[in-house]
Amino acid sequence: NSQLNEAYTFENYIEGDCNRLARSAGxxxxxxxxxxxxxxxxxxxxxxxxxxxxxxxxGNNIKNVNPEKFVLYVSSEKFVNQFIESLKTNNVQxxxxxxLLVDVLIIDDVQFLSGKEKTQEMFFHIFNHLxxxxxxxxxxxxxxxxxxxxxxxxxxxxFKWGLTADLQSPDFETRMAIxxxxxxxxxxxxxxxxxxxxxxxxxxxxxxxxxVLISLIAQSSLNRKEIDLELAKxxxxxxxxxVETEVNLDFIQKTVAEYxxxxxxxxxxxxxxxxxxxxxQVAMYFAKEFTSHSLKSIGYHFxxxxxxxxxxxxxxxSDLIDTDKKFKASIQELQKKFKSKAx
Ligand code: ADP
Ligand code: MG
Numbered sequence: 001n002s003q004l005n006e007a008y009t010f011e012n013y014i015e016g017d018c019n020r021l022a023r024s025a026g027x028x029x030x031x032x033x034x035x036x037x038x039x040x041x042x043x044x045x046x047x048x049x050x051x052x053x054x055x056x057x058x059g060n061n062i063k064n065v066n067p068e069k070f071v072l073y074v075s076s077e078k079f080v081n082q083f084i085e086s087l088k089t090n091n092v093q094x095x096x097x098x099x100l101l102v103d104v105l106i107i108d109d110v111q112f113l114s115g116k117e118k119t120q121e122m123f124f125h126i127f128n129h130l131x132x133x134x135x136x137x138x139x140x141x142x143x144x145x146x147x148x149x150x151x152x153x154x155x156x157x158x159f160k161w162g163l164t165a166d167l168q169s170p171d172f173e174t175r176m177a178i179x180x181x182x183x184x185x186x187x188x189x190x191x192x193x194x195x196x197x198x199x200x201x202x203x204x205x206x207x208x209x210x211x212v213l214i215s216l217i218a219q220s221s222l223n224r225k226e227i228d229l230e231l232a233k234x235x236x237x238x239x240x241x242x243v244e245t246e247v248n249l250d251f252i253q254k255t256v257a258e259y260x261x262x263x264x265x266x267x268x269x270x271x272x273x274x275x276x277x278x279x280x281q282v283a284m285y286f287a288k289e290f291t292s293h294s295l296k297s298i299g300y301h302f303x304x305x306x307x308x309x310x311x312x313x314x315x316x317x318s319d320l321i322d323t324d325k326k327f328k329a330s331i332q333e334l335q336k337k338f339k340s341k342a343x
Pocket of ligand 2: 051053108
């Protein structure tokens, strides 16, 4: 039993900027296991970003093309437990022999080996043997190898022999594509405006996005209603709080631009016209107050300005509030709008 789940394929693994390198390296390995320079292949990234899916897809692909190959997927947790069991029952040699037979070893979440010295020793031994015999090793981890605490240096240095590639949070377009693909796969119709709304609202990880879709499908059948925006908002409420009321950068920029009667684009443009500069500074001020964006990120969203410009803007607005009564009243009026939306 290879422990592979056939549901995880390359075909249903959506490609985006967030996973391009990892995906193409995985694809290369899947087509030429053990013979590319991507050995070991190490994929790392946060929870729910698609590590398990990708490495399972590699395994499935190899298995489909070369059914005679012994492809084995194992979680690090299982590896540890099996090893401990073999110690207890005096079967360590059998344990080792089994792994030495493998053609492609896929070991998931190696951060779990941290601090487990004996298991690491065994893994080191298996790793060396497989690698020397031209067998493919694929690993995942929730952080880059350099941050893997509690892993032996000699093991970490082996990880660097091959290729390390990361998975990032999916960008907006990739999230749209993932939603469309999932719903298509389930044979469920979903209007474009709902796809857009969900892709916009759930920007953390793919697993969470899937959770929302499941909830949405459930709501739809429960209410005997086709999927629409209203239903989507309802489904989202169960999962994420305050998405609707959240004061985000877009909202702040729109509201401030409207208030000062300047165009949204001008906030991000180079122009230094006085009324535009003021509106831009005010919007930055509120971005700092109401969002969790860093100064750098705020600058980025205002036409690629640097963080010192943001600091200067926030300071200027604070000073004006202290010295200019009329200006202060405007700020308070805007503040009320944001506060009521923030709930
Ligand atoms: P991880 O192992 O990194 O925690 P998973 O591989 O379990 O994440 O992915 C979580 C869920 O998201 C899975 O159901 C997976 O199929 C899905 N998923 C992740 N990335 C993608 C992607 N690029 N395209 C399609 N589905 C994805
Ligand atoms: Mg996983």
